[in-house]
Amino acid sequence: MMNRQKFIKTSTLLAASALFFKRTKVLADSKKIRIGVIGVNGMGWSNLTAILKNTNVVCTALCDVDENVLNSRVSELEKRDINVKTYIDYKQLLADNNVDAVIIGTPDHWHCLMMVDAVTAGKHVYVEKPIGNSIKECELMVAAAQKYNAIVQVGQWQRSQQHFEDAMKFLHAGSLGKVRMVKVWAYLGWKKDVPIVPDSAIPAGVHYDRWLGPATKRPFNANRFHFNFRWFWDYAGGLMTDWGVHMLDFALIGMKVSDPRSIMAAGGKFAYPDDVEETPDTLTTLYEFDGFNVQWEHAIGIDGGPYNKGHGVAFIGNNGTLVLNRQGWEVLPEGDRMAAVPFQKSKDNGLERHMDNFVEAILTRNKSILKAPVEAGAHIAILSQMGNIAYRTGKKLYWDKDKRQFSDKEANKYLAANYHNGYSYPKV
Structure with a gap:
């Protein structure tokens, strides 16, 4: 009953x-x-x-x-x-x-x-x-x-692009042998610094209070508005959440895993130390899983990422490495342990x-x-947030997937964003 x-x-x-x-x-x-x-x-x-x-x-x-x-x-x-x-x-x-x-x-x-x-x-x-x-x-x-x-x-x-699905099928067939490291990255050579400018009057036609919403109340500043919002903790999480959710997603799909055992991160504002941005322009994050690691890295102002690709994910196995990004995928053999797979170019519009x-x-x-x-969207966003929290605390963090929190009290302070200006979390 x-x-x-x-x-x-x-x-x-x-x-x-x-x-x-x-x-x-x-x-x-x-x-x-x-x-x-x-x-x-x-x-x-x-x-x-x-x-x-x-x-x-x-x-x-x-x-x-x-x-x-x-x-x-x-x-x-x-x-x-x-x-x-x-x-x-x-x-x-x-x-x-x-x-x-x-x-x-x-x-x-x-x-x-x-x-x-x-x-x-x-x-x-x-x-x-x-x-x-x-x-x-x-x-x-x-x-x-x-x-x-x-x-x-x-x-x-x-997730809707055919060549990403094809690459995952190849990976899951096992030809690479044991995969013990997954590299994930985003290098943005086109991204320049955001110079400091003074606060200014709210532009005509902009309803700034509605734009701020639950974020911290601040005077209007053109550098925090529109596209550049993503470089400020009040509104976003920098490249870790902007690009990380795209590429790290396929690291998890490829390895058929969910929650990491631990997370570490190190980086800072190494490219543009004096500009206005808050999120790190250079970052390395290490996620520990059973039997392998996933390493995220990003760098602003540099184009030459791993495998000479500006973004991507690489599954490094004993027999070879599968390299995948928005343009296509290929397999680089480890000596003569397997045959190479030439670059398989994307042929569709993913969006x-x-x-x-x-x-x-x-x-x-x-x-x-x-x-x-x-x-799926929530899960990978949470994984990316973990990377930012590890960076902001400067600690090696351990995640309890059952309690939905870290073992570290300081890290748990970052589990929820603070809401301001009369806004509160929705009740579900």
Whole structure:
């Protein structure tokens, strides 16, 4: 027999699921999925451009706290005979019955609140990576998606590229022999320093308080706004979470592992020690697993990464090394222990395929087919956050996967981002 506690929990989940599909019933009656985008300056716009190539989609709404960006995007859509409603307040977009699904392309510190609000409002969600800006946020986002039975795709679009799947199949066939080291990296030679500039007046059309949201209250500074937000702890986690979630994801997929035993990190501002950025421009992070290590490294201002590639992941086995990145993959043999595999070039558009996958999941109401479901996005974001926490504490950290915390009290202070300005963590 089902006990009372289990009955109540089951009934609650069923009711939440029924509410979600009641709110999304309008989708079944419409011919196309109606998309709203929150944050349209960078990846939000790239995501919209990609998804609009799918004939099952139409854009009906845009939201951005910078009216200059918002008006520019509206003009671009009008040239394509696409007319949309516009919003400054994302909650008003979520209340729009003419929106079935949303793309969240805002700075990282907004992802959690917006995604939870979106699924609560009965919307499907495509959220940019990293899915959350702290470990606690990631866990809350998973809980919210599961509670409302929502379809949530995370913007780790390499998971939809065919050559990444092909490389994983080759790796799992075992030809490399025992893999005892995995190297993962991102070198950004094009990235220059961000010189110090004084605080200034808020530009006309910018709703700065709405941009800050739960982040620490600070005067407006152009260097912290738009693209450069990712180099400040208030809003993001630097390259560790910006690129790390992409490449480290395949380290875990390739090795079929989950949680590391320990994490160490060392680095600093070695390229541009006097610029305004807070996150390290040079970093090495070591994740210890049973029988092998995963090493992450990033460097700003340098192009010459391992294997002469600016980014990638390398599985180093006894018989050879598989090197994989967005452009393709190859196998470099260890002497004559195996045959080389020449470079297998990518032949598809990963972002467009990722969007097609999201659309198919919505149309079929089958979240099991998602290439980057919320659980996967949260897991790799958490792993990347672990690397940053190891760097910020300067300690070798041990992760308790059952308690969902570190054994070190100082490290546990970084599990949750601090919310300010009257904002609080959503209740799920």
